[in-house]
Structure formats: C-alpha cells, structure tokens
Amino acid sequence: EKLGIKAYNIKDNPKIDGYEMGIIVSGIYGGQCKEELIEFAKGLTHQNIKSALLVTSSMKEVSPNKLIETLSLKDIDVIKDEYKCKGSFLVMGMSHPNKDEITRAVAFVKKALENA
Secondary structure, three states: OOOOOOOOOHHHOOOOOOEEEEEEEEEOEOOEOOHHHHHHHHOOOOOOEEEEEEEEEEOOOOOOHHHHHHHHHOOOEEOOOOEEEEOOEOOEOOOOOOHHHHHHHHHHHHHHHHHO
C-alpha cells in the first residue's frame, strides 16, 4: 500500500508477466524459504520479471540461497542488495518483524525502485 504497487500472494498462483522488477518478500525458516516459493520461482522466466529484489525475515541473518539459485537459473537478475530483518519462530522473536523493521523495508524497496 505504501509503495503504490500491486502485491500478489503465491498461494493464488498469480499470472505475473512483463515486470522489470519483482519484489519477493518471504520469511526464511531453518535457513530456507518455503518450498511453495521455490516452486513458484521455478515457473518464472525472464519474460515475467527481469530482476528480483529480496526482502526477508529470519531468526538468523541468512540469505535464501536456494531461491537466489532458482531465479538465477531462470535468467532473472537477483539484485545483490537484499533487505534482511529479524523474524519470529514459535514463541521466539514474536515481535518481529516490528513496525520499525517494516518501515525500513519499505524505505529499502522505495530506494531500489528509484534506482532501477
């Protein structure tokens, strides 16, 4: 809403086509993105999105390597800068991502869109 862009939920299996940049927002669990996101990424092509910006949350600061690899194999340029913030798991980190972290994520995406 604050970014003025259309958001899609992969559970709805959206038709995404002709975007310069896809912004992929996901939690990382046990060092990996959910398999549903990986499967969705496998169905993307360079015609769907030319580049991908990653915004993730996790209990540990890790990159979603399997997602990055999947997108790269589809000739989708994964932007090197990614926004990472603390996430939650069960009762640990329950207040994350918090309002400040979300505000920083929005600012990060805005800056990436301006520089695209």
